[in-house]
Amino acid sequence: MTAALPLALAAPALVSAAPAGELALVQTHLQSVSSMTASFSQTDRLDRTVTGTMTLKRPGKIRFQYQKGVPQLIVADGSSLYFVDYQVKQVQRWPIGNSPLAVLLNPKRDITKFAKSLPTRDPRVLSIEVHDPAHPEYGRITMIFHRNAAAPGGLMLQGWVALDSQNNRTQIRLSNQKFNVAVADGAFRWADPRRGGRP
Template identity: 35%
Template sequence: MKRAFAPLLLSLSVFFSGMAAAQEAELPPLEEATMEEDPIFAAFKAVERYFRETQSLKAGFVQHAPSGEITSGMVYMARPGRIRFDYAGDVPFLVVADGEALNLIDYEVGQVTRWPIDDTPLRLLLGRDVDLARLGAQVQAAPGGDERIVAVHARDENRPELGTITIFFERRAGEPDTLTLKGWLVKDAQAQETYVELVDAILNPELEKKLWTFEDPRGLSKRRRTR
């Protein structure tokens, strides 16, 4: 099995792979959208509404690593600061953000690697703040000319080593101001891209607190290193 999971924490398929080109386009800054009839202004207000109304999420996911390896599983999210990626099959990894740090748990070698959430691109997804303008995010109302899609792109100009994230939403049919989170594309400082696509997302489910914990594999025998 290719070990393509370390880039996930530094960079963590979008809705469809053709959308990747949209990340390269210059996205108009939020401050330029000042009128309600402006489609970009309407799009970023819809995104802020989504974050404001979404406290938790449960979904299937498909992840495309920079190596081309494809994995899948279940993802759970609770804002602020909590996310869990449970990989299906025999993948010996677990990714858990516990409200303070993002943890990569490698049960094969018995190792835990931690990053502060604010030092990862996922801070846009997991943060308490929904003020996209303050976060320096940019919005595109119809990337690739697809009117169904809204994209949000974020990059910390002062810390380029953190990489970039582009989050993709789909407008709900008949309710253009209501969005569904479809996935995200993350590019790290080495231009390595990781794509995550969400499947059958459920909004605001009740999630057990134990999801944000994990068995620490350090010190366990290899025989006992299971998730």
């Protein structure tokens, strides 16, 4: 686990107009999803991989619970996104709106204003990039969707790639995706290590 993922979770700004068709499909998918659970694997620039579970509830809530032995947590509670490191007892915070993951968290957000579609070799795959060219220090995030008629809006989120300002790459791959399942708000509570809390 590295800080590359949270470093890439910075504020996107407007980018040049993207092809509306694919972005419209992604928009339809996102608006069709009220909750989601999935397993994930995260691979950093040194090819180290950790796994865990992701839980999403819109609007504004997401949790990345890492495998046993990884003393870190990424969680959004509806207003803020937190990167929690229990080993060093530190917490970093970002407003949810300042993260490209706001694409997943805000069902009302118009992604055509801050995202663009990238070409892919496979017509079944859609690649959507969020990037602020005026602030390269924020990095970029590219989300990968696969066309799937059984999924909401006909798309399945497969994962994303985050690049920080030093081009450190972190890749998230999702599996066992389940959409619109019951998720309790309590799933997004977390223990603050600065107050003695443990994962």
